[in-house]
Amino acid sequence: MIFGERNEVKLNKDKKDKTILMVGETGTGKTKLINTMVNYLLGVQKEDKVWFEITDDQMTSRPEHKSVVVSQTSRITVYGFYLQESPINLTIIDTPGYGDTRGIYYDNEIAVSLYSLSKTAKWIHEIDAVCLVINATQNRLSERQIYIFDAVQSLFGRDIAENIVLLLTHSDGAPPKNALTAVKEAEIKCAVNDKNQPVFFQFNNRQSEAADEEYEMIQEYAWNLSFRGMEIFFQFLENTKPKTLKMTQHVLRLRTQLEANISNLHSRVHLTELKQNMLKQTQEALDEDKKKVKENRNFKYQVDVPYKEKVNINSELWYLTKEATCCTVCEENCHYPGCWWAKDLSWCSVMRKNYCTVCTNKCHYSKHIKEAKIYVTKTKRESKTYDNLKKEYDTKIRDGQSLVKKLEEELQELEKEKKKLVIEAYDCVETLEKIALNTDSLITLQHIDDLIENLKEINECDKAEKLENIKKRAEGKHGALGYKKILNKITNKMP
CATH class of the missing domain: 3.40.50.300 (P-loop containing nucleotide triphosphate hydrolases)
Incomplete structure (x- = not known):
């Protein structure tokens, strides 16, 4: 004006x-x-x-x-x-x-x-x-x-x-x-x-x-x-x-990328945990029917299978940005709330030199879509059979290796993947802590409890302690975390 x-x-x-x-x-x-x-x-x-x-x-x-x-x-x-x-x-x-x-x-x-x-x-x-x-x-x-x-x-x-x-x-x-x-x-x-x-x-x-x-x-x-x-x-x-404002532009862009990464990594860790749970359920089923496994007889069991579904963004929660930037290849949410001003996805804050900084495969911006939908991870209860499990793992099992052993290996691989994702999320918070004047913002803190718990699970206690100190600092100031509680109370009172 x-x-x-x-x-x-x-x-x-x-x-x-x-x-x-x-x-x-x-x-x-x-x-x-x-x-x-x-x-x-x-x-x-x-x-x-x-x-x-x-x-x-x-x-x-x-x-x-x-x-x-x-x-x-x-x-x-x-x-x-x-x-x-x-x-x-x-x-x-x-x-x-x-x-x-x-x-x-x-x-x-x-x-x-x-x-x-x-x-x-x-x-x-x-x-x-x-x-x-x-x-x-x-x-x-x-x-x-x-x-x-x-x-x-x-x-x-x-x-x-x-x-x-x-x-x-x-x-x-x-x-x-x-x-x-x-x-x-x-x-x-x-x-x-x-x-x-x-x-x-x-x-x-x-x-x-x-x-x-x-x-x-x-x-x-x-x-x-x-x-x-x-x-x-x-x-x-x-x-x-x-x-x-050059430094500010750098901080804003990097802050956006880091926060999008933290949110995305949080979702990927959750998916990894669901996959781990499915494999553990499979292991338990094999353990319960050891006799049938030994005799190579078919039997049924049930597991919770994780899957992704694209759902409409809840309009009650998204007030200005009704669209999200999602990768169609990785099936992941790369930026939400997204850039309302980015008409061309190559301009989106999470893109760098035309490639995404967030999704698993760091795909080209042309593989992304901006719409009023996001990916949500869900689970469904499915019946499985021992015969189908053997067929599924037939090409994965090496000479002399048992199906149980292969499941254990896959669980170990998932644990490694989870550890990698958790460390990557921690690194994002640590980088933001170094470059920004103040990192006690609510966007950053909303995932901190889960991240602390994940770090403890993978025996990264020193890193967990650093995040706990950030949380204590925020709690001591009664700022973002205190205001979050106020917002939650207001939201809970709404019809």
Whole structure:
């Protein structure tokens, strides 16, 4: 949404381009803060009795105010302010929807949107500041807020930390000791000043209210506090060194690939376990009928046979992305929720040099399909016969080798395959831990319990301990895991 005119030829080369990312829970006053920025850049004074606003309506509901008319979206919104009156050209990337109670996959859409934006918007190649909007009166951050900030921080490389600042709204101008303590206790990574305190700027949210003689002193104080806060904030922007989004693009793409890999590997481990169970049932059947086996007589037994079925994506769980990228050769889910913006599957985030980074055979993108269906592993009870089992294994059995021995070998091979998949999933988490600023995001943590258990089963106790430490760190912050519990409670109450 552009206010003014963005024209590469006409843009004043003496003006600096500044880009900020705004992040905050609904109700913190983020929109009013953006309005204040616009009025500050326009040089609006209190005595002007004019206030510019971003609104949803084509007509402002308050005739004494002039209105900047834009439309709001449920995904990220970019506001570009290219004003002759302004000393800078400002781009604001607003992220409504973080922490949406409709589910974690909705939040993941915002990550995908940011990645798409950084790839397609030619003028957005740097970030000057990531602004975390918090109510100055808070004495602790909620589970939802910690989750929101963790989710955002997990999108960037470690080099962005010194550009993350706090914008404290609803401030009365007093030192925000409680809010700063809350941020420190939540271990939010951000820029710090020479006193080793988080860099913050304070604003009041009443500066736009209509003049009232009875409260004129309070309103003047609110105006001065907010505009002084803006002055100091833009001084910070003037002096801070922007961070290129190249590292962020790399982190976002690799993060997407790693998370898709973890999810895919989790499914493959589950399939391997089901195959192991089927072979164990076969072994038990042979053991129970040893006499018939010895006499080479036919008999029946039952096993649970795993199979894959393609099912429709549950529309109640998938709010924005109704399609998944699946491999038709491996019959696996490579990316879901998928890239809503990738019209050509070669553009999908899990593709690298036209080949998939996720599916078992790393197939070409042309072997994949994007549709509203995913593969689900199921089991069905089937009756088998000893004669059919012998025929099935006739070509597999070497000279002098028994059928029982061959089944044992296959179980060992499946155990090796399971171990390989589990280690590969662990390596994905470890790589993500190294490159991303914050990996305590819900998308990553949702498979961690199963992965810890799998690592213990294959005697990789050191690796399991490292993942347990990641989990404890997340639990200690009460962020993603705590917010997941809240979402589960909300979901369980829904009809």
